[in-house]
Amino acid sequence: MDGIHDMGGMHGFGAIAREAAEPVFHADWEGRALGLLLQAAEGMGFVDDHLRSRIERTPPDAYLRLSYYQLWIRALETLMIERGVAGAEEIAERVAATREGGRAPGGSDLSLDDMAAMVAAGASTKRPDAGVPPRFSVGERVRVRNDHPFHHTRAPRYTRGRVGEIVIDHGIFVFPDTNSEQQGEAPQHCYAVRFAARELWGPSAPPQDSLCVDLWDSYLEPA
Amino acid sequence: MADQHHHRHGEPESEMTLRVRAIEQLLAEKGLVDPTAIDRLVELYETRVGPHNGARVVARAWSDPAYKARLLENGTEAIAELGISGLQGENMVVVENTQAIHNVVVCTLCSCYPWPVLGLPPVWYKSPPYRSRVVREPRAVLAEFGMAVPAEQEVRVWDSSAEIRYMVLPQRPAEGEGLDEEALAALVTRDGMIGTAPV
Numbered sequence: 436m437d438g439i440h441d442m443g444g445m446h447g448f449g450a451i452a453r454e455a456a457e458p459v460f461h462a463d464w465e466g467r468a469l470g471l472l473l474q475a476a477e478g479m480g481f482v483d484d485h486l487r488s489r490i491e492r493t494p495p496d497a498y499l500r501l502s503y504y505q506l507w508i509r510a511l512e513t514l515m516i517e518r519g520v521a522g523a524e525e526i527a528e529r530v531a532a533t534r535e536g537g538r539a540p541g542g543s544d545l546s547l548d549d550m551a552a553m554v555a556a557g558a559s560t561k562r563p564d565a566g567v568p569p570r571f572s573v574g575e576r577v578r579v580r581n582d583h584p585f586h587h588t589r590a591p592r593y594t595r596g597r598v599g600e601i602v603i604d605h606g607i608f609v610f611p612d613t614n615s616e617q618q619g620e621a622p623q624h625c626y627a628v629r630f631a632a633r634e635l636w637g638p639s640a641p642p643q644d645s646l647c648v649d650l651w652d653s654y655l656e657p658a
Numbered sequence: 659m660a661d662q663h664h665h666r667h668g669e670p671e672s673e674m675t676l677r678v679r680a681i682e683q684l685l686a687e688k689g690l691v692d693p694t695a696i697d698r699l700v701e702l703y704e705t706r707v708g709p710h711n712g713a714r715v716v717a718r719a720w721s722d723p724a725y726k727a728r729l730l731e732n733g734t735e736a737i738a739e740l741g742i743s744g745l746q747g748e749n750m751v752v753v754e755n756t757q758a759i760h761n762v763v764v765c766t767l768c769s770c771y772p773w774p775v776l777g778l779p780p781v782w783y784k785s786p787p788y789r790s791r792v793v794r795e796p797r798a799v800l801a802e803f804g805m806a807v808p809a810e811q812e813v814r815v816w817d818s819s820a821e822i823r824y825m826v827l828p829q830r831p832a833e834g835e836g837l838d839e840e841a842l843a844a845l846v847t848r849d850g851m852i853g854t855a856p857v
Contacts, residue, residue, distance in 0.1 A: 443766030443817060444794040448787040451802060457780050459704045464675040469703065469778070470696030471682050473745070478690030483821075487768055503769055503784045508678060521684050529680040542692035550698035551706060555774075559748035560821045589819045591766050593793065605749065605822050625820045627751075632813075636794060644813045646793055649820035 436488075437583055437592060439495035444593040444636065468504045472511060481514055482560070484615035488587035489513045560609040565622035567607050569652065575601050576658040577628060579650060587615035590654040598658045599630035602647060610651055623652040703778055711742045712775035712825055713846035715752075717839040720830045730754055733825070737775060747774030747823050753816060754827045755853070760807050761826045762800065762853030764792045765818040772823035776848055783852065793817060803854040826853040 442448075460466040476482065489510035490498075498506065515521045521529075571577055581596040582588075589611050603626060610621040627647045632640035685691040715737055719726040729736035733750035737743065750772060753761040765771065766789045771779040782788050792799045796813045800806075807813055816824045828850040834842050849855035 440767055442786055442790040443764075445786075445790040446794075448785075448790045451782050451785065451787045451791070451799065453782045453803075454780070459708075459778055460700070461781075462675070464678045466700035466704070467678045467682060467696060468674075470699035471678060471685070471691060473699055474691035474695050475685055478685065490768065499786065502781075505674065508674070508681065511681065515681070515684075520688060520690065526681065526684065529684055530677050533676045533680040533683065541694040541697070542686060543694045545692065545694050545698055547698050547701055547706075550695065550702050554699070554702060554707075555744040557744045557746075557748040561749055589767060591817060591819055593766075603751070605751075605820070608749075608821055611820075625822070627816075627822070629814075641797065641809070641813070643809070643811075644796065644815075646815045646817060648817045649822055651820070 436491050436585055436587060438491045439493075439498045440491045441592045443591045465504045468508050472507050475511055475514075479514065479518060479520060482558070482609075482614070484587065484609070484611040485514060486510050487611075488615040491587060561605075562607045562609060562620065562622040565607045567623050569604055569624040569626075571601050571604075571624075571626060571652070571655060571657075573601050573604055577601060577626075577655040578658040579628075579654055580656055582654075584612065586612060588612050588654075590650055591648060593635055594628075594630065594648050594650070597630055597634050599628040599634065599648075601626045602629045603627035605649065608651070610653060612651075612653070621653075625649055625651045626655070628655070703773075707744075707773060708777035709775070709846075709848035709851065710843070711740075711777075712772075712848070712851045713843040714740055714839075715742065715775060715825070716827060716846045716851065717842035719752075719827055720834060720842050721839050726827075729827070742774050744774045746770070747772045749822045750775070750825060751822050752825050752827050753814070755829045757811065757829075759812045759814050760800075760853065761814050761816060761824075762792060762796055763816045763818060763824045763826060764789060766790070766793055767817075767819055770818040770823065772825050775825050776851055780848070800854060803849065805854070805856060825851050827851075828855075828857045831857050 490506050516523050578598045579594045605625045607622045608625045610623055613619050613621040628650050629645050629647045632644035686693050719729050729752050733752040737750055755761055769779055769784040793815050796815050797807055847855050850857040
């Protein structure tokens with residue numbers, strides 16, 4: 436989807452505002468939002484591909500106005516509604532009825548060490564046993580297909596139609612374009628492809644600079 | 659900065675507090691989330707997971723050439739040797755800064771970031787100015803961060819567009835000579851491991 440989220444190379448966003456001694460969370464609700472997302476992913480059975488595709492459907496004006504944690508919560512609500520966990524009305528009523536202090540009761544006696552062990556295990560989308568052969572090898576030149584699908588994809592717009600060289604074969608990973616749309620994992624090789632900055636941006640880019648972008652097999656064709 | 663932060667948000671903070679609480683209540687009632695687990699996750703990312711982990715990896719690589727070779731060969735396994743692993747770091751690649759190449763990491767499509775080694779990303783890393791500009795004009799962005807990259811050095815930008823997470827191994831600074839690992843780790847900054855600072 437050629438949404439506002441795909442912003443690599445866009446102009447006009449101005450200076451990068453940095454904060455000295457930035458806290459991990461700027462408000463308690465941001466921490467709750469992070470924990471809620473990670474917990475809900477497990478409880479509701481969604482993965483990052485699902486979440487990202489819903490974030491990307493946020494209208495551009497709202498996407499730019501909302502913070503990243505706000506975008507997460509918005510996408511979580513979308514997933515809850517889509518999957519019949521709660522209706523839009525039910526969510527709205529609950530928000531209206533909720534007041535400060537009305538916390539959900541704790542559900543377990545999970546310790547910090549228990550949680551650390553769970554988080555340390557991770558949730559990899561690598562599928563080394565899928566047995567899918569690579570279509571390309573390191574050193575080969577490839578072109579990113581000129582494709583602008585309406586669904587979720589991870590080929591940044593600025594790479595499409597451009598030629599680069601495979602520099603790393605990362606192995607076999609779940610393919611986000613199908614996985615995000617409930618069309619299966621379609622595991623395939625994912626590569627780091629190195630592009631000359633000038634190939635992407637033209638003669639105003641320094642000739643010595645480059646960009647490496649991770650791209651799945653299906654995004655690429657021989658150059 | 660507090661004003662600017664508040665201004666960036668579409669809704670007042672208190673409304674987000676209520677909204678997140680309401681959703682947490684709904685999901686907890688349906689047995690889909692455990693509020694205690696949320697407490698622990700907040701605590702974990704506030705106290706245990708952060709750039710001090712990545713700094714240990716860098717200091718080890720600076721001190722032990724065999725470890726550095728393993729780190730550049732298989733980042734995930736070498737980082738796990740130090741007991742560091744997990745969500746958003748399941749597949750790590752470490753890229754080395756040299757006299758010839760300066761690496762810098764971004765996620766133009768969202769906010770992918772190597773949590774186990776760097777913690778949660780700062781707001782600027784997730785912001786449209788950084789995501790849009792660092793791929794198009796990395797030298798100008800690095801200059802804003804106070805880094806002038808010499809013309810003879812290649813700037814190599816890594817756009818984390820898939821499920822691989824990148825960490826930069828900075829060049830060991832001259833002042834690191836003779837220091838032990840703990841002292842070396844203290845020299846390493848979060849931005850150095852993103853590539854927006856020299857160390």
